[in-house]
Amino acid sequence: MTLERARELAEALDLKTDRELDGLQLGPPHEVMSQIRAYLFRRSEEMKTKNNPIQLLRFHAADEFTQIDLGPSFDKGSTSQHFHFDSGARLSFGLTLREVERRSQIVSYRYEFVFPDGQSPQYLRFDLNESPHTDPLAEPRCHLHPGIKDVRIPFSVHNPIEILDRIFFVLESATLRSR
């Protein structure tokens, strides 16, 4: 195995990501927004911490593109715009969609789960870039930041609700158990 071979495999993985994105079946952007809002609303009802998904979620449509945001674009500390968990963790995300023939294609996303203060790693972040990087080994198109700057681990493409499943039912659950 050589570095060259590792890069070839990383390129192949990015191509697989393209195919997985093509296979995602999403309704029009307002429907994706509605599903996310209902999902967050349902989760909020199961928690002690109060969140208002209607106020936290922001929707912006321009031509065929839609931006769905929750929380700030950059996490610089806890804000009232974040979604707050019972564990003390917080969530922000941004999702960009392109509407094609009354369906949505995912252009890119970022979901950042920040653990409570003092916990290591400090955060996990799920990213999908809009296009492949020239060095897909260092930066796969779909990747997980494991809380270490400039380290990106390949990650499979998930639809927006599935990522929230991982955050609520895996990350938050584990964080609660560890306290």
Add this chain to the structure above:
Amino acid sequence: MPEFSSQPFFEIARRLEIRGENGWLAVLSPATDSSAGLDQLQADLRSVLQKPTRAIQLQPSTFEELREAMHQPDDDAVILSSGTSLTQEKWRSLDIMRSALERKGPVILWLSPGDVANLTGYAPNIRSFIGASIFLAGPDGSIMTDAERQERLNDLSQHFGFTGDEAVRRAEAGESPHEPEFVEWLVLLGRGDLL
């Protein structure tokens, strides 16, 4: 026309969920872009109720067609759309067949503002199914305001260390950073076409 509570579709769907499986309510469609409003109402009903949702046009459905559509299946959510205002005669006919309209799943009447008086005057039995649950289609509380968009644009400019104009120039030159935030920046600038 009496004053009705203005509610976003998501809240209307939540109220229907609270009322139970076979609840009835009416929503007054917005004066403009009723078709887009109907799409959004359907999406919120599907998401909140976790049920398939159908829209059925009251006009020109016949009695038999309507009865069949309401019961095959009878446990999904159905939106009965009046389209442009129904005639008084049509409201009377619907009221006579009210028992045939009863079903397991919820029913939402999608009305133009002019339909409310006819509903009350010529379909009192259907009106009683609905009770006080008549809502105006209200604005979606999640739409990003101009001030919020501007605040995000400022944050993005500060993070990347250059202006929105420079972001557009770099995107046009194929020099876009790979981060999802840069994509967000272009979309908020109204330049998604550069992606």
